[in-house]
Amino acid sequence: xxxxxxxxxxxxxxxxxxxxxxxxxxxxxxxxxxxxxxxxxxxxxxxxxxxxxxxxxxxxxxxxxxxxxxxxxxxxxxxxxxxxxxxxxxxxxxxxxxxxxxxxxxxx
Numbered sequence: 557x558x559x560x561x562x563x564x565x566x567x568x569x570x571x572x573x574x575x576x577x578x579x580x581x582x583x584x585x586x587x588x589x590x591x592x593x594x595x596x597x598x599x600x601x602x603x604x605x606x607x608x609x610x611x612x613x614x615x616x617x618x619x620x621x622x623x624x625x626x627x628x629x630x631x632x633x634x635x636x637x638x639x640x641x642x643x644x645x646x647x648x649x650x651x652x653x654x655x656x657x658x659x660x661x662x663x664x
Contacts, residue, residue: 583621592617 587593592613600609631640 587617 596609596613599613600606603609635643
């Protein structure tokens, strides 16, 4: 009986750890060199107060992440995974076509 509980705890722990590492890695890589990091770099250099800039930018990233998590939770309860994948795929195609059109409209 004790062994079953230990196995469940290990599975939960691995699940938590794998989700945490995947999330951290994905967001960390996505944020490297993007406009948010460049803006933070400029604000830190301009103000000369890196700790305050760090606290402000950290709170902003946490706040925007909370919004994403809450919307994701709502979507997962109201939309099936297959419909969500179809919708996000269609949205990505639309955005790609729009960006391609915007890029090449001067050449047409």
